[in-house]
Amino acid sequence: MSTMNGKAPERQDIEDLLPWHAAGTLGRRDAERVETAIAADKELARRFDLVREELAETIHLNESLGAPSARAMQTLFAAIEQDGATSPRRRVSINFSSRVSAFFSSLSPRTLAWSATAAVLAIVLQAVVISSVVLKGSSASRSYETASAELPSQAGQGSDVLVRFAPQASAADITKFLQTHKATLVAGPTGDLYRVRVSTTRLPKNELDTIVKALQSERGVIALVLPTN
Amino acid sequence: MSVNQTTSDDVLIGRIAQGDRLAMQVLFARHHVRVYRFVLRLVSDPATAEDLISEVFLDVWRQADRFEGRSAVSTWMLAIARFKALSALRKRPDKELDEETAAAIEDPSDDPEVSVQKKDKSAALRTCLKALSPEHREIIDLVYYHEKSVEEVAEIVGIPENTVKTRMFYARKKLAELLKTAGVERGWP
Numbered sequence: 001m002s003t004m005n006g007k008a009p010e011r012q013d014i015e016d017l018l019p020w021h022a023a024g025t026l027g028r029r030d031a032e033r034v035e036t037a038i039a040a041d042k043e044l045a046r047r048f049d050l051v052r053e054e055l056a057e058t059i060h061l062n063e064s065l066g067a068p069s070a071r072a073m074q075t076l077f078a079a080i081e082q083d084g085a086t087s088p089r090r091r092v093s094i095n096f097s098s099r100v101s102a103f104f105s106s107l108s109p110r111t112l113a114w115s116a117t118a119a120v121l122a123i124v125l126q127a128v129v130i131s132s133v134v135l136k137g138s139s140a141s142r143s144y145e146t147a148s149a150e151l152p153s154q155a156g157q158g159s160d161v162l163v164r165f166a167p168q169a170s171a172a173d174i175t176k177f178l179q180t181h182k183a184t185l186v187a188g189p190t191g192d193l194y195r196v197r198v199s200t201t202r203l204p205k206n207e208l209d210t211i212v213k214a215l216q217s218e219r220g221v222i223a224l225v226l227p228t229n
Numbered sequence: 230m231s232v233n234q235t236t237s238d239d240v241l242i243g244r245i246a247q248g249d250r251l252a253m254q255v256l257f258a259r260h261h262v263r264v265y266r267f268v269l270r271l272v273s274d275p276a277t278a279e280d281l282i283s284e285v286f287l288d289v290w291r292q293a294d295r296f297e298g299r300s301a302v303s304t305w306m307l308a309i310a311r312f313k314a315l316s317a318l319r320k321r322p323d324k325e326l327d328e329e330t331a332a333a334i335e336d337p338s339d340d341p342e343v344s345v346q347k348k349d350k351s352a353a354l355r356t357c358l359k360a361l362s363p364e365h366r367e368i369i370d371l372v373y374y375h376e377k378s379v380e381e382v383a384e385i386v387g388i389p390e391n392t393v394k395t396r397m398f399y400a401r402k403k404l405a406e407l408l409k410t411a412g413v414e415r416g417w418p
Contacts, residue, residue, distance in 0.1 A: 016394045017394075019372050019373065019397055019401070020378060022373075023373055024376070025372075025376055025377065025378040025381075046416075050415055050417055051401075053350075053354060054369070054401065054404065055373045056351075057351055057355050057358060058358060058369055058370065058374050059374055060355060061355045061358050062266050062270070065265075065266045065270070066275075067261075067265065068261060068262070068265040068278065068279045068282060069279060071279055072261065072265070072280075072283050073257060073261070075279075075280070075283040076257065076283040076286050077254075079283065079287050080250065080253065080290055083287070083291065
């Protein structure tokens, strides 16, 4: 285009803008450039008049095309009624889900792994809290009970202790505690005591006492440890 | 299009995204005639154009929550309309298309009425505007009637901005040639 008809690039550039200048859709800077050029160039001004003729007749032609009948609107709103199940309002919630999915997709595998671990621990903690609340409620009417009597008897299958976790202990703390001592939760809570298996074999009393002392030293996690054997 | 109207269209789209049917009616009332005319100029069949604008506005209803406001609402709607119109044209039997194209591009000099139109430059211009190819007709309409900027035309048609200017130049050149054939010499290009 710049070499069209052998004109100077600047002049051709201006001429290319004439249709938009006639329609009033040029930015201020370009509009001023074109106005200045037209004022200084009679041939350009004549061509601008041709453009204005085209503009006027294009508007005339389009305005003579009439308008659609009411059928178009009826069809549209009938379709919108039928489309109720997939209305934009509903899709907003779907999009929210998509955005949540996209957020998780954007996380690195390491971040995602930590998030998943945290989520699992949160679920475990919730289960513990809910169970505690439910059992506390159900035991409220009882006058007295022994923890060992309420918990399922696991005698002969290993060495267990009864543990009350410290109120401030988080799920992560409890998990770490169990891993450190190679212990597993086998029952509970009853009241606020859990049966924790510290050995899969039945240990002599002195060994179990040693373990109980070691567990009791975990002050941040454990509030109370009682031998059961 | 005024700034106020543009802002107002954006607000309407926001409401439509929330399922507001009244906002949809307002948007339809505001734009349906222009969208219809744009589509009609492409498909040359009023019944098809009516069907298509229902589809265009239904798309607007369904996709309002995805409108990002990067362009004017009218530009977005014209882009949808263009896509629908071209899809409809592709589905038409070739024979039907050939006959329509032939009718549209018939040399005005063969028409007995042309001699009368020579005396009426405005009427000749309109006749020749109708005889342009769909591609040239489209860009002329977008620039002159729909008042779209270079950037907006580029977005609607899906071509670079420089190509918009080039295509407009050749559309006007073709228009001048048709006019010359019809006996109207304009001294350009």
